Amino acid sequence: MTSAAEVLRRCDALAGCSEHAEHLDRAHLTPALAAAQGLVEGWMAAAGLRTWRDQAGNLCGRAEGREPGLPALLLGSHLDTVPDAGRYDGMLGVLLAVAAAERLRDELPAWPCALEVVGFTDEEGARFGTALLGSRALAGTWDDAWWALRDAHGTTLEQAARDFGLDPALVGTAARRPGELVAYLEAHIEQGPLLEEADRSLGVVTTIAGAQRFRVEVVGEARHAGGTPYPRRRDALVGAAEAIVLIERTVRDSGAIATVGQVAVEPGAVNVIPGRAVFSVDLRAATDGERDAMRATLLAGIADVCAARGLTMRVTDLYEAPATPCAGWLRDALRDGVATTGDTDPLDVWSRAGHDGMAVSAVTDVGMLFLRCGDGISHHPDESVREADVAAGLDALTAAARTVATRTGAAAAHAAQAHAARAGSAQADAEARA
Structure with missing residues (x-):
């Protein structure tokens, strides 16, 4: 045998x-x-x-x-x-x-x-x-x-x-x-x-796991890196970075798990404040209810981050598996x-x-x-x-x-x-x- x-x-x-x-x-x-x-x-x-x-x-x-x-x-x-x-x-x-x-x-x-x-x-x-x-x-x-x-x-x-x-x-x-x-x-x-x-x-x-994948687009304003003082900045990348840290902080002690695996920034010039940042979220949990509740919590938190920084956000669903x-x-x-x-x-x-x-x-x-x-x-x-x-x-x-x-x-x-x-x-x- x-x-x-x-x-x-x-x-x-x-x-x-x-x-x-x-x-x-x-x-x-x-x-x-x-x-x-x-x-x-x-x-x-x-x-x-x-x-x-x-x-x-x-x-x-x-x-x-x-x-x-x-x-x-x-x-x-x-x-x-x-x-x-x-x-x-x-x-x-x-x-x-x-x-x-x-x-x-x-x-x-x-x-x-x-x-x-x-x-x-x-x-x-x-x-x-x-x-x-x-x-x-x-x-x-x-x-x-x-x-x-x-x-x-x-x-x-x-x-x-x-x-x-x-x-x-x-x-x-x-x-x-x-x-x-x-x-x-x-x-x-x-x-x-x-x-x-x-x-x-x-x-x-x-x-x-019940999984969802979605894309979050954070939109601010691209302006000159040297000529724009901080009170006037609407930096999409900084807002996205804060949102990504919020995702980890929120999920790590829960029963769910979330990963940001892709980040893209525009216009991507060294001397330009990023006007747009897009990141992916892969969210999983043992049940669909846990997953959906965590998604709602995360998106509410990201919305608060954007509002505080004068940014807007759009969410695009990419994939879902029960x-x-x-x-x-x-x-x-x-x-x-x-x-x-x-x-x-x-x-x-x-x-x-x-x-x-x-x-x-x-x-x-x-x-x-x-x-x-x-x-x-x-x-x-x-x-x-x-x-x-x-x-x-x-x-x-x-x-x-x-x-x-x-x-x-x-x-x-x-x-x-x-x-x-x-x-x-x-x-x-x-x-x-x-």
């Missing part, structure tokens, strides 16, 4: 599938991704899975339960990376899922559900600027407008799909219906320091799985980062297991994990999958029906609003 050491060796092998020799860069629908899929497909087949690539580019594997065609428990993560990436974000979760499938191989003919593993093709959105393309296709929430997206070289998503051997007209065949899935479980490095600080190998995710709570029954299964490793009181953690589960939640219940990563570093070549933690993660994921299967007959079926009902109600509400 595949050991934790072998899982890590496979991570090293996948790190060699890159668009650049100097660093790991594996984007959606690239030859590097195809090479990585080729390796993983071989490992899936060795684990007893029937493999295929769907028309969104996702790599899939399946083992039947006690009869063909049963709904499936889906395990997986993503195989794409950010530029200059580490070797564990996403791919470790895929390889743990493959290893768990191998461990469960002899049990599966008695299971009341099938087992599937997926390596999503695009979680990061690094190439076309829209994340979760693979999992959105699987969840049936694909938007045909995305085919017109272009990468940095001008290639459209549609052309890239054709070059990858896909038929854009068939992307809908990648979609799963609620009755086809029992649940989705994903193992992933934490991408934060909480588990390391608590000296825990594993944590159970409670919710995936918080995704992990299903209670899957959290229980994962807690039971972690308990098999000796940690009988697993740490609950909410995910500050986005994951494929956000998209998959449109079609089935989701659960996530976090593994400790060194110093919380991710999206960087210095990503690191401990072999002992990987071993614990493999044990916990395998046990959790087994628990989900044993509950499939009643609890999981009820959860699937409830999820389908919620989805139907949301669709009806949307149609009524339309």
